[in-house]
Amino acid sequence: MTILYFAWVRERVGLAEEALALPDGVASVADLIRWLAARGGGYAEALAEPERLRAAVDQNFVGLDASIVGAREVALFPPVTGG
Amino acid sequence: MIRVHVSPDPIDLTGEMMRVEQGNVGAVASFCGLVRADDGVDVLELEHYPGATEAALERIAQTATERWSLQGATIVHRVGPMRPGERIVLVVTAAPHRRDALDACAYLIDSLKTDAPFWKRETRGDQASWVEARDSDTAAASRWQA
Numbered sequence: 464m465t466i467l468y469f470a471w472v473r474e475r476v477g478l479a480e481e482a483l484a485l486p487d488g489v490a491s492v493a494d495l496i497r498w499l500a501a502r503g504g505g506y507a508e509a510l511a512e513p514e515r516l517r518a519a520v521d522q523n524f525v526g527l528d529a530s531i532v533g534a535r536e537v538a539l540f541p542p543v544t545g546g
Numbered sequence: 547m548i549r550v551h552v553s554p555d556p557i558d559l560t561g562e563m564m565r566v567e568q569g570n571v572g573a574v575a576s577f578c579g580l581v582r583a584d585d586g587v588d589v590l591e592l593e594h595y596p597g598a599t600e601a602a603l604e605r606i607a608q609t610a611t612e613r614w615s616l617q618g619a620t621i622v623h624r625v626g627p628m629r630p631g632e633r634i635v636l637v638v639t640a641a642p643h644r645r646d647a648l649d650a651c652a653y654l655i656d657s658l659k660t661d662a663p664f665w666k667r668e669t670r671g672d673q674a675s676w677v678e679a680r681d682s683d684t685a686a687a688s689r690w691q692a
Contacts, residue, residue: 470593470665471676519663522598538595538663542679545592545623545664546579546635546655 464531466495468509469540472516475509485531492518493527495537510539517542547618547640548611550603552594554626557633566618566640574618575647576638577655583630587668592625592634595663599623602662610639610653614646621654623664653690660687 467480489498493513500510510516513527519538520531531537549565559578566574581590607619618640628634637654641647666677 467595469595469663470667473593519595519598522595522601524602524661524663538598540595540663541665541676543660543663544666544677544679545594545662546659546683 464534465536466499467536467538469538471541472509472539475505477505490530490532491527492520492525492529492531492537492539495531496527496539515541547616548604548607549618549620549622550600550607551620551622552596552599552603552625554624557622557624557636559633559636562620562622562636562638566620566638568640569617570642571617571640572642573644573647574638574640575644575651576636577651578633578637579635579655581628581630581632581634584668586670587630588671589627589629589669590634591627591667591669592623593665593667594623594625599663603658606654606657606661609657610650613653614639614641614650615643616641616646616650619650619654621658623658623662625664656683656686656690659683 465482468476473479489495496510496513499506520534521536603621610619620638622636624634637651639647639650660683
């Protein structure tokens with residue numbers, strides 16, 4: 464699965480994207496955030512407060528309880544600030 | 547009649563406005579946002595989610611064409627580094643009459659502020675910071691949900 468990071472999430476993680484094989488049991492966006500944060504370092508710093516994060520699964524904007532099972536691409540980012 | 551364009555290039559205000567002046571258009575409305583020099587901002591950088599950003603803007607424009615009688619709906623958003631005074635976003639709507647053009651124009655800019663993946667990063671001198679999302683933007687977008 465491809466994981467994308469944007470804005471300060473990208474800066475703290477230190478990567479714009481990466482391909483990861485997820486263990487069984489990582490089934491929702493919230494699971495993914497917890498699993499990534501447990502890696503520590505920049506991941507922990509970026510993902511410590513899930514309520515500050517938004518997500519997209521295969522480019523559709525979803526809540527953190529959304530399933531990621533079978534997804535090709537999950538993006539994690541802060542609330543948007545365009546316009 | 548829907549046009550979505552996301553690019554680092556400067557926004558051509560006149561060209562985009564003239565593009566919708568076709569057919570039996572009676573009203574063209576537009577909103578253009580410029581980079582403000584708030585508290586000494588030197589550079590404003592816009593990050594986006596290629597593919598998903600364009601798709602989100604297309605959806606917003608599509609919704610507007612279903613809700614109002616439009617002959618044109620254009621969203622142009624600049625990305626990358628910009629300086630104060632430069633154009634960051636342009637929305638143009640064309641309709642037979644002004645009410646549809648004006649309301650749809652306001653809807654497009656209010657919706658893209660909350661529903662399209664862009665992120666602003668301000669640089670002042672050697673200090674950079676990400677702009678926080680504002681509750682007032684969420685409120686502005688939600689007034690269209692009636």
